[in-house]
Each structure stands twice: as structure tokens, then as C-alpha cells.
Amino acid sequence: MSDTETAELETFRNETRVWLEANCPPEMRKPATSDGDVFWGGRNAKFSSEPQRIWFERMRDKGWTVPDWPKEYGGGGLSAAEHKVLRAEMARMGARPPLSSFGIWMLGPALLKYGNEAQKKEHLPKIAAGLIRWCQGYSEPNAGSDLASLQTRAESDGDDFVITGSKIWTSYANYADWIFCLVRTDPAAKKHDGISFILFDMTSKGVTTKPILLISGYSPFCETFFDGVRVPKSHVVGTVNRGWDVAKYLLQHERAMISGMGERGVGRPLGQIAADSVGSDAQGKLDDSMLRGRIATFDVDEAALAACAERAVDLAKAGQAHPAFSSAMKYYGTELNKRRYEILMSAGGVDALEWESERSKQGARPRAWLRTKANSIEGGTTEVMLGIVAKRILDLPGA
Amino acid sequence: MALVLTEEQSMLRDSARGLISDKAPVSHLRHLRDSKDPTGFSKELWHSFAEMGFAGLLVPEEFGGSGLGFMEAGVVMEEIGRTLMPSPFLATSVVAASALNRGGNAAQKSEFLPKISNGSLLATLAIDEGAKHRPLQTSLQAVRAGNGFKLSGAKALVVDGHVSDLLIVAARTSGSAGEREGLTLFLVNPKAKGITVERTIMVDAHNAARIEFANVEVNADSVLGEVDQAANLLDGVLDIGRGAVAAEMVGLSDEVFNRTVEYLKNRKQFGKLIGEFQALQHRAAELYVDIEITRAATMKALQALDTDVAKAASAVAVAKARAGTTATRAVQEGVQMHGGMGMTDQFDIGFFMKRARVCEELFGDANYHTEQLARARGY
Numbered sequence: 001m002s003d004t005e006t007a008e009l010e011t012f013r014n015e016t017r018v019w020l021e022a023n024c025p026p027e028m029r030k031p032a033t034s035d036g037d038v039f040w041g042g043r044n045a046k047f048s049s050e051p052q053r054i055w056f057e058r059m060r061d062k063g064w065t066v067p068d069w070p071k072e073y074g075g076g077g078l079s080a081a082e083h084k085v086l087r088a089e090m091a092r093m094g095a096r097p098p099l100s101s102f103g104i105w106m107l108g109p110a111l112l113k114y115g116n117e118a119q120k121k122e123h124l125p126k127i128a129a130g131l132i133r134w135c136q137g138y139s140e141p142n143a144g145s146d147l148a149s150l151q152t153r154a155e156s157d158g159d160d161f162v163i164t165g166s167k168i169w170t171s172y173a174n175y176a177d178w179i180f181c182l183v184r185t186d187p188a189a190k191k192h193d194g195i196s197f198i199l200f201d202m203t204s205k206g207v208t209t210k211p212i213l214l215i216s217g218y219s220p221f222c223e224t225f226f227d228g229v230r231v232p233k234s235h236v237v238g239t240v241n242r243g244w245d246v247a248k249y250l251l252q253h254e255r256a257m258i259s260g261m262g263e264r265g266v267g268r269p270l271g272q273i274a275a276d277s278v279g280s281d282a283q284g285k286l287d288d289s290m291l292r293g294r295i296a297t298f299d300v301d302e303a304a305l306a307a308c309a310e311r312a313v314d315l316a317k318a319g320q321a322h323p324a325f326s327s328a329m330k331y332y333g334t335e336l337n338k339r340r341y342e343i344l345m346s347a348g349g350v351d352a353l354e355w356e357s358e359r360s361k362q363g364a365r366p367r368a369w370l371r372t373k374a375n376s377i378e379g380g381t382t383e384v385m386l387g388i389v390a391k392r393i394l395d396l397p398g399a
Numbered sequence: 400m401a402l403v404l405t406e407e408q409s410m411l412r413d414s415a416r417g418l419i420s421d422k423a424p425v426s427h428l429r430h431l432r433d434s435k436d437p438t439g440f441s442k443e444l445w446h447s448f449a450e451m452g453f454a455g456l457l458v459p460e461e462f463g464g465s466g467l468g469f470m471e472a473g474v475v476m477e478e479i480g481r482t483l484m485p486s487p488f489l490a491t492s493v494v495a496a497s498a499l500n501r502g503g504n505a506a507q508k509s510e511f512l513p514k515i516s517n518g519s520l521l522a523t524l525a526i527d528e529g530a531k532h533r534p535l536q537t538s539l540q541a542v543r544a545g546n547g548f549k550l551s552g553a554k555a556l557v558v559d560g561h562v563s564d565l566l567i568v569a570a571r572t573s574g575s576a577g578e579r580e581g582l583t584l585f586l587v588n589p590k591a592k593g594i595t596v597e598r599t600i601m602v603d604a605h606n607a608a609r610i611e612f613a614n615v616e617v618n619a620d621s622v623l624g625e626v627d628q629a630a631n632l633l634d635g636v637l638d639i640g641r642g643a644v645a646a647e648m649v650g651l652s653d654e655v656f657n658r659t660v661e662y663l664k665n666r667k668q669f670g671k672l673i674g675e676f677q678a679l680q681h682r683a684a685e686l687y688v689d690i691e692i693t694r695a696a697t698m699k700a701l702q703a704l705d706t707d708v709a710k711a712a713s714a715v716a717v718a719k720a721r722a723g724t725t726a727t728r729a730v731q732e733g734v735q736m737h738g739g740m741g742m743t744d745q746f747d748i749g750f751f752m753k754r755a756r757v758c759e760e761l762f763g764d765a766n767y768h769t770e771q772l773a774r775a776r777g778y
């Protein structure tokens with residue numbers, strides 16, 4: 001980086017810090033603790049508080065709901081280096097993301113790479129402005145880890161496809177406005193070659209959703225049914241029957257998103273949370289030496305993973321990243337997050353067992369603990385991730 | 400600053416790798432071991448290191464060095480780790496040079512640093528006394544006598560101890576074992592009266608010694624830094640050594656891993672390549688991820704030593720703890736996946752396992768550094 005670039009980046013850092021200090025409401029500078037603290041946007045979106053609304057609108061107006069997207073599509077037009085600075089400054093003050101969205105994390109990057117101009121102009125600005133909430137139609141009852149064996153049919157009928165079949169584990173399908181969906185457009189082709197990636201409105205005739213009750217007591221996922229849903233062919237992203245390319249590209253972003261889900265470096269350190277419940281000795285050490293060791297080992301691994309995540313971004317910027325590395329991060333990040341919650345449950349002891357009380361915030365901890373068990377299943381299981389690393393990065397032989 | 404090598408650092412890596420893989424493959428270590436070489440390293444190779452500017456890599460240019468940083472030292476250490484090359488680089492060029500550069504007065508720096516840079520002086524830090532690395536437990540006594548001090552006690556695991564021209568000895572001038580106050584560093588000539596050096600042949604066939612001090616007289620000028628106040632200097636110097644050893648362990652782990660993956664792609668059993676078996680594929684993939692995470696943590700630590708001193712201690716603790724567990728896993732998987740071949744002396748993998756074990760103890764093992772992180776975080 002030249003001296004001029006470094007100086008410009010420092011100016012950007014200073015301006016960003018000043019702007020964030022002036023514009024991020026104090027209430028938005030602490031970690032989200034419940035689902036209501038997260039703003040997902042969409043046609044039926046409601047703000048849970050006034051500060052949430054203010055923060056969202058100010059960031060939206062700067063294009064900073066999607067800081068690195070081009071300005072013409074509602075983004076902030078920041079360079080990779082500027083985006084890193086913005087993230088660091090937001091992390092420094094503990095600022096929440098103003099908008100959470102599968103449109104931002106998954107569909108957006110895929111549209112930027114594979115979408116045509118009309119599709120980008122139609123969808124990206126609405127994602128950036130939080131106007132449309134998206135869901136992901138990937139898994140099916142008989143196509144989980146083996147996603148490419150999916151059977152939802154899209155039959156050609158004039159200018160439309162007619163879609164019939166069902167999806168499962170569709171996150172927040174019951175709240176979503178639109179879906180990006182994998183459908184089989186050529187049943188005769190080899191399984192990876194007959195798939196298309198298509199977008200449609202969830203209010204279309206023939207779409208129904210049914211929430212699935214999980215072990216956490218929540219229903220973040222749905223079964224989604226399509227009964228002769230008519231979708232214009234112009235809604236296919238990329239080439240018909242080449243949807244698997246788009247799907248894989250999007251999965252890389254999904255995996256990066258999931259690996260970042262652990263609340264790394266946010267909120268109170270595990271050691272202090274544990275001290276509240278198990279107590280400390282005269283020297284300030286946790287009164288449970290085995291637990292203390294587990295926490296310390298966890299902290300070592302978490303800090304190391306954070307360095308690796310930072311390096312992954314830097315490698316991508318330098319054009320040296322392996323495209324499958326997000327699978328490595330997804331595997332480790334999700335296993336680590338499960339470990340975090342096992343420790344939290346152990347540290348909480350009896351207090352972490354309450355399921356329905358004001359005191360326990362309706363069992364927030366045990367429900368979150370159970371929720372993390374899905375981390376190493378959703379978006380590709382740990383075993384699938386390890387298989388990808390073995391074959392695509394290590395080039396080991398076999399199917 | 401990005402966690403990727405700059406162009407200059409990549410060039411440094413390439414030239415270090417070129418020299419080391421050419422002149423000091425694992426067979427070099429094997430030869431030194433089998434011939435019971437009295438110095439335990441190649442002096443000729445050390446001169447090449449000096450000529451290439453590696454011996455004085457961390458030494459400021461005014462003292463004849465290259466004036467580079469810890470990231471660069473880590474780049475060289477990683478290459479040393481790949482072939483297990485026995486080299487004075489760690490003890491002399493990283494640890495001792497840093498101690499002299501940080502703690503030395505003008506006279507000490509100009510006496511010793513140029514000689515380190517040109518490869519004519521070997522130096523080492525004598526710190527450990529017991530079975531485990533516990534710097535604050537230092538109890539080697541330095542008692543005031545006349546204008547100087549008298550040193551009595553013993554040191555263990557002194558890297559390159561039997562070939563060094565200068566010992567940097569951590570001693571207790573006041574207080575008692577466990578206290579930060581009262582530690583002092585001394586520059587000691589190993590030929591001084593009262594010093595007994597016993598070369599210890601180690602499991603890894605690298606150089607180390609036990610050194611005894613019986614009323615060894617040193618003058619007041621031999622104090623490095625301030626009397627009783629060496630703890631901070633020592634922390635900083637040890638962290639530099641830890642970062643460097645972590646880098647060596649990354650190189651070692653990566654090399655074992657590459658050799659193991661190669662084996663999985665060539666060895667056939669049950670009519671197929673063993674690398675086709677999912678049980679082995681997943682273990683290899685897990686190990687790969689472990690190594691990449693440790694690599695990043697080590698780069699982060701070296702970078703912090705260069706630019707962010709306040710965060711360096713924790714970053715180094717993370718890196719050395721991770722390097723210990725990762726290298727241990729890498730060499731165990733290496734031997735296991737090589738099957739019976741991995742158990743033979745004829746095969747190189749065992750050398751890596753032995754070196755990893757020594758690196759793990761050097762400047763604190765994974766438990767030690769995990770404990771340091773817990774303390775730093777206040778629980």
C-alpha cells in the first residue's frame with residue numbers, strides 16, 4: 001500500500017469513527033440478546049424500538065447496510081480496505097449490524113456475480129434498503145447433505161416455469177417476501193447438470209409454509225410447499241440448468257456467514273460469566289479448575305480462529321484465497337460455537353436449566369444451547385465440510 | 400496490516416527455503432546425529448546464514464544487521480522447521496540479539512551485536528532451572544561481591560549452551576522464587592572460572608546443555624538492563640522466543656502434514672489408495688484446518704510483536720499454546736498414518752515427532768500459555 005493510500009485510509013478511519021459516534025444510538029452499541037433485537041427488514045418489518053429504526057435508517061441512507069456493494073445498487077461503494085476499517089470501527093464501539101438479511105449475506109453476492117443487469121437493478125436496491133426479506137429454498141426432505149439430488153420440478157410452459165415440490169429447513173420462510181430456490185429443470189440430465197436457480201414471490205399462488213417446532217422450542221425453520229407455482233423464466237439467475245454453479249457460489253457465502261455466527265469477542269468473556277455462577281477463589285481464579293481449563297482452552301482456540309478469519313479476508317483481498325476455504329472456517333467455527341454453549345451450560349449449572357421463567361428470560365440460555373446444535377448441520381454438515389476440504393483443498397482421491 | 404506475507408517477505412522465504420532445503424534437508428540433521436558431531440550444527444552453513452543477512456536479521460543496521468522485524472524472523476524459523484535444521488538462529492539471532500538490543504547499553508550493543516551479525520559470536524539465554532518453564536521461579540543466586548556479583552546455581556535446557564560464546568543468565572539478586580522483583584540478567588563468559596557446561600544429548604538431536612555456576616565472579620558491567628528489574632525485559636524477550644518457536648512449529652507441522660498427505664495419495668491397501676478412506680480423509684482435513692488456524696494465530700503474534708506491543712503477550716500465548724497442540728497432533732497423525740514405516744528410524748517422520756516434543760517444552764508448553772491467557776483475562 002502506498003503512503004498516499006495509507007493516509008487516505010486513516011482519514012477514512014477518522015471520519016468513520018466521528019460519524020459512528022455521532023449517529024449510532026447508545027442502545028445499539030450492545031450485543032443483541034434476543035430475536036427482537038435483530039432487524040430483518042421486509043414488507044411486514046416492524047422496528048422493536050425507536051433507536052433500532054434510527055440506526056437502520058441512518059446506515060441505509062449512507063449505503064452502509066451493504067457497505068461494499070456498488071453505489072448504483074444501493075451499496076456504500078467502499079473498497080475492501082475501507083470495508084475492513086468500517087467493520088473494525090463498528091466492532092470497536094460494539095455497534096450492531098443495522099440490518100440482518102439473507103439477501104445481504106447470500107443472494108446479493110450471487111446476484112452480483114451471476115445476475116443480469118435487470119435482476120441486479122430490480123433486487124439489490126430493495127435488499128440494501130431492507131424492503132424485501134428473502135429466504136433460501138435449498139434442502140428437501142430427501143436432499144440434505146446430498147443437495148444435488150433435489151427433486152422439486154420446474155416444468156417449462158411458454159414464458160413460465162411451473163414449480164411443484166417441497167423444501168425443508170427453509171429459514172424464516174413464514175416471514176419471507178421472496179425466495180431464491182433450486183429447482184430441477186432437466187430431470188434427464190446428470191444430477192448436478194439439471195438444476196436452475198430461480199427467484200419468486202412467496203405470495204405467488206400455490207406457495208404454503210409450515211413452521212417446524214425444534215428442540216429449542218422455537219420454529220426458525222419451515223417446510224415449504226409449491227403446488228404449480230407459476231414463475232416467469234426471466235427470474236432464472238444465470239443459465240438454465242447451470243444453477244449448481246450459482247448454488248455453490250452462494251453456499252460459500254452462507255458458510256462464511258455461519259462460521260461468523262459465534263459471538264466472537266462480543267459481550268462478556270466466558271470466564272467472567274462462569275465466575276458469576278461458580279465463584280472464584282482468593283486469587284480470583286474460577287472455583288472449578290477443570291471448567292477454568294476448558295474455558296481457557298476455548299479462549300485460545302477462539303482467538304486463533306479470529307486471526308484465521310482475519311487472514312482469510314486478507315488472503316481473498318490479495319487474490320490468494322482457496323475458494324473452498326470457507327468450508328474449513330464453517331467446520332471449525334460451528335464446532336467452536338457448540339463448545340462455547342456446552343461451556344455456558346456447564347458454567348450455568350442448575351440456573352441454566354430453567355425453561356420457562358422471567359428469571360431465565362424464558363430459558364434463553366438452554367434454548368440458545370440447543371439452537372447451536374444445528375450450526376454444524378445447516379449450510380452443509382461438518383462431515384460434508386471435511387469432505388470438501390479433503391477433496392478440493394488436499395486433493396485426496398475418491399468420489 | 401494484512402496477515403499475508405508482503406512481496407519482500409515472500410522473497411525472504413524463498414531465499415531461506417532455497418538455502419535450507421538445498422544445504423540442510425532432514426538428512427543433514429541425521430548426519431550430525433549419527434556422526435556425534437561435536438558442535439551439533441554446521442559452521443559453514445552458519446556463515447552462509449550470516450552472509451545472507453540472516454544472522455543479524457533482527458539487529459539494527461547501525462550494528463551491521465538487517466534491521467528486519469519479527470514477522471521476518473518467523474519466516475526464517477518456519478523454513479528451519481520444515482527441515483529441522485539445527486541452527487544457532489533461534490538462540491543467537493532471535494533471543495540473544497533481542498535481549499541485547501532491548502536491554503543493552505551502548506557499550507554492550509556495540510561490543511556484541513556486530514559480532515552476532517557477522518556470524519562470529521554465538522549467544523544464548525539461560526533461563527530454565529526446573530523440569531518446566533517457570534521464569535519467575537528463577538532461583539540461581541547472584542550475590543553482591545565487591546564491585547560485582549557472584550553467581551551460584553544451575554540452568555537446564557540452555558539451547559546451544561555448549562557452543563555459545565556468551566551466556567545471558569537470568570539470576571535472582573533479591574526476593575524469592577516466584578516474585579517479579581529481584582530478577583537480573585547477566586552477560587557471562589562461559590569460560591569463566593566456576594562454570595561447568597554439560598552438553599545434553601536430547602531426544603531431538605538438537606543442541607542443549609546443563610550449566611552449573613559455582614561462585615562465578617562477574618563485574619558490574621556485565622549486568623544487562625537494570626538490577627532487580629529484569630522481569631519486563633525478560634517477558635518481552637521470552638515472548639519473542641515463543642513467537643519464533645511457534646513459527647518453527649508451524650513449519651514443522653506443515654511439513655509433516657504435506658508428507659503425510661503425499662503418503663495417503665500413494666500407499667495402497669485393500670486394493671485402493673488409503674487416501675480414499677473417509678476415516679483418514681476427515682482426520683487429514685481436521686489437521687489441515689488446525690494448522691491453518693495456528694498459522695494465522697502465529698502470524699498475528701509476530702505482527703503484534705512488531706507493531707502492537709500492548710497486545711503481544713496475549714497473542715503470543717495464543718500462538719504458542721496452539722502451536723503446541725497442533726504440532727503434537729500433526730506428528731502423531733503423521734506417524735500413525737505412515738503405519739509401521741512411521742516407527743522406523745530410517746524414515747524421517749520420527750525426527751519431526753522428536754523435535755516437536757522439544758519445541759513444546761521450549762519457553763513454555765501449551766498448558767503454561769493457556770494458563771497465562773486465563774490469568775490475563777482475569778478468571
